[in-house]
Amino acid sequence: MLVSATEMINKAHDGHYAIGAFNINNMEWIKAILLGCEAKKSPVMLGVSEGAGKYMCGFDNVVGMVKHIHDNLGITVPVAIHLDHGSYEGAKAAIAAGFTSVMFDGSHYDFEENKAKSQEIIALAHSKGLSVECEVGGIGGTEDGVTSAGEQADPQECATIAGLGVDFLACGIGNIHGKYPADWAGLNFDLLKEIQEATNGKPLVLHGGSGIPREQVQKAITLGVSKVNVNTECQLVFADATRKYIEAGKDQEGKGYDPRKLLKPGTDAIQALVEEMVENFFGSAGKA
């Protein structure tokens, strides 16, 4: 069932596990993630960046695809359609299109503007029954064409945004979008503890979930992270499985070039990764 993410995130925070927020890029991604989470009886958030929304021909089409695929596959676990790294206008458009959760990412504004815009989006989203995520500090690297140096969040700024009534809060603690450099310093757990205390136990979000050593993510979950975003790792397993299929010449066997065959190895690889992550990594399996 399509729901706001508030209940699943709060349950995860209380239960010291995390909800996977897997970015979607097309129909195959939607099917793979929903089937994987249904198989493991795990709640799930489908993250939609503005770029992916454009690629999938608009937010209305994304909502329609998710709803129809969800119904056609007989999905029973809680599913949130969540705007990822939404701009001010993007968040309003996603709310109007029927998303069940939105992130307003105002981290590139000065703090007062981030606060004012966050307050507006929180009020609008809550008036429609949606969950809301905001961001303080920056997530390093590049996501959807947006690059950030990855400023680490200020705990007092986090407390202010948390006090606006946001449902869960993304904070920069040294996490990076995309692949991590070999000399990466790791997550700043002292800062994470400070933020969790300053925000009075607000559920926190870890962006850039791909490539972080699992023990670091699991430690972050014990310190208040209740949502972990993953995109790159799904893209890498899809590409790797598709490459292997073609290098093995499978696309030349019979009608192996049929997209329903060509895209299947990669789609199956995403589903296998999602199942593995929710079961062995995030701990949300069986929590639906």
Ligand code: G3H
């Ligand atoms: O917003 C999207 C996520 O933070 C994805 O990050 O591609 O590093 O897994 P990732």
Ligand code: ZN
């Ligand atoms: Zn992100």
